[in-house]
Amino acid sequence: MDYSYKCFLCREDELRPFFVRKEELSLEDGCIVRGRRVVLPSTCTEHLLRELHTLHPGIVSVRFTARSCIWWPCIDNDIEEMVRSCFECSRQRNTPTRLTSQSMAMGHLAMGEGTC
Numbered sequence: 001m002d003y004s005y006k007c008f009l010c011r012e013d014e015l016r017p018f019f020v021r022k023e024e025l026s027l028e029d030g031c032i033v034r035g036r037r038v039v040l041p042s043t044c045t046e047h048l049l050r051e052l053h054t055l056h057p058g059i060v061s062v063r064f065t066a067r068s069c070i071w072w073p074c075i076d077n078d079i080e081e082m083v084r085s086c087f088e089c090s091r092q093r094n095t096p097t098r099l100t101s102q103s104m105a106m107g108h109l110a111m112g113e114g115t116c
């Protein structure tokens, strides 16, 4: 059994995600960072999520962008919840991709057809 988590500070669920990652956290220019990602306080996460989600790029794109620069506990869950609860994202997800003559030609090339 691992007793390394038995710290009185970590009895609080709010601090546990930071404690379990304490080896990955450091201080740079007055900011807490996890690797190359800035650790955001909970007071900033909602605003940042809205900024990342402004163009409704979809869950994969929002996660990719977030993972490149910011972190907070449960960030993936927060992103997923925001995108899944967004009407515009839902509308875009349910809109079938329009086929064009160019995309159809690319499909033929990918299947080995149309090449001489």
Ligand SMILES: [Zn+2]
Binding pocket: 053, 056, 057, 083, 086, 087, 088, 089, 090
């Ligand atoms: Zn959206």
